[in-house]
Amino acid sequence: MLIGIIAIPPLIQGMGVERFGLLSIAWMLVGYFGLLDMGLGRALTQKVARRIGLNDTNNLKPLIWQALGIIALLGIVGGSALASSAHWLTYDLFKITSDYQEETLKGLYWLSLTIPLAILSTGLLGVLEGQQHFGWTALVRAPLGVLMFVAPLIALQWTASLDWILLSLFLVRLIACVFLILITIHCTKSYNGWQNNPEELKSLFQYGGWITVSNIISPMMVYFDRFYIAAVLSAAVVAFYTTPFDLLTKALIIPFALVGVMFASFSKDWLHDRAKVKKQFWLSTLIVIAIMLPFSLLSALFAKQGMGLWLGDAFAEQSYIIVQWLALGVFINAIAMVPFALIQASGRSDITAKIHLVELPIYALVLWMLVDMHGLTGAAMAWTLRAAIDTLALWFFASKSLKS
DSSP: OHHHHHHHHHHHHHHOHHHHHHHHHHHHHHHHHTTOSTTHHHHHHHHHHHHHHTTOOTTHHHHHHHHHHHHHHHHHHHHHHHHHHHHHIIIIISOOOHHHHHHHHHHHHHHHHHHHHHHHHHHHHHHHHHTTOHHHHHHHHHHHHHHHHHHHHHHTTTOOOHHHHHHHHHHHHHHHHHHHHHHHHHHHTTOOOOOOOHHHHHHHHHHHHHHHHHHHHHHHHHHHHHHHHHHHTOGGGHHHHHHHHHHHHHTTHHHHHHHHHHHHHHHHHTTTOHHHHHHHHHHHHHHHHHHHHHHHHHHHHTHHHHHHHHHOHHHHHHHHHHHHHHHHHHHHHHHHHHHHHHHHHTTOHHHHHHHHHHHHHHHHHHHHHHHHHHTHHHHHHHHHHHHHHHHHHHHHHHHHHHHO
C-alpha cells in the first residue's frame, strides 16, 4: 500500500490518465483470472489442512500435484480466452483513444501469457497455506505486491507504452511462479506415498466447483463497475474511480492475512474442536473491526485533503466523495471476510456461491441505476450497498453453522 501511494502519482503523470486507467484494468484482470482455477486452490488449502489436522498425510503428494497440473491447464485455457478476445476488447468494448489502441492490443497479448502464471500461483499458494507455511507465502506475496507497482514504474523510465509496461508485469509473475514451484517441492518432500485416490480428487472438484462459482461472481461484483464505467462513460474517467478504489481496498490485506490463517485453522479444527473454532471466530471478528474501523473513519473524514495532497486538488475534486463511500464499503467488506472463511472451512462452499448468485443481478440493476443518476459516485454507492447485503447474508449462515 505504501509503495502504491508513492508509485501511483508518477505513473499517472508519466502514462497519462487514460493509459493508467487501462493499467488498472490489467491489474484487475490478472487478479480476476487468478481465481479461475476451478476453486482447486481453495480446495487444496481445505483438504491439506484437514488431512494435517487428522494426522493423515500419506498419499497426499499425488493429490496435490495432480490438482496443480489441472490448475495449470485451466490457466492456459484462461490465457487463450483473453488472447482471443483481445481485439474485441480493444476496438469494440472499451472506448479507447485511437492513439492507444495498438499498444493496448499488444499489451493484452502479454497479459494473456501472464494469466496461466497467476492461476498456477493461486494453487501453489493454496498448498502452502494448507500447511500453514505463511512465512513462505509472505516471502513471495510481499515482493510480488510491491513489484506490481515498481515494475511498471521501472519500465516507464524507457517508455510509457502500455505493452512494454504489461510485459514487465509478465516477468514479475514468471519469477514469482518459479519460486512458488520450488518452495512447494521443498515443503511436500516429506510426505510419503504415491498411491492415487480418484475419490479424493473428485471431492476436490465437488468442493472447488462451488468455489469457482464464487470466484467468478465475487470479483465480477468487485470489479465490474470499472468495466461498466469504461464502456458507458469513458476510459478516460476510470482512473478517478479506480485509483481510490485500488488504494482503499489494499487495506483489506490486513483482514485478508488474518482470515487466510483462520481459514486453514477453521478447516483443521472444524471436525474435532468446534469450541475452539467458535472462540477463534469471534476473536477474529473483533480484531478486524478494531483494525479497520479507525482506517475507514479517517479515510472518510480526510478524503478531500488526503487526495489533494496525494494527487492534486483537481483529482481530489473528482474523487473525494467516491473515497468516502468506498471507505464505508471497505469496512463492511472486511467484516464479511470472517464468516466467509468459516462457511467455506466447514465444507459448505455451496452456500457462499448461492449467496453470490442471488446478489449478482441485484448489484447489476443497482449499479445501472445509480451510475445513471450519480455518475462515478453512483458506482461507489452501488459497490458499498452490495457489500452490505453480502455481509448480512454471510453472517446469517455463519451463525447457523456455529449453532449446528
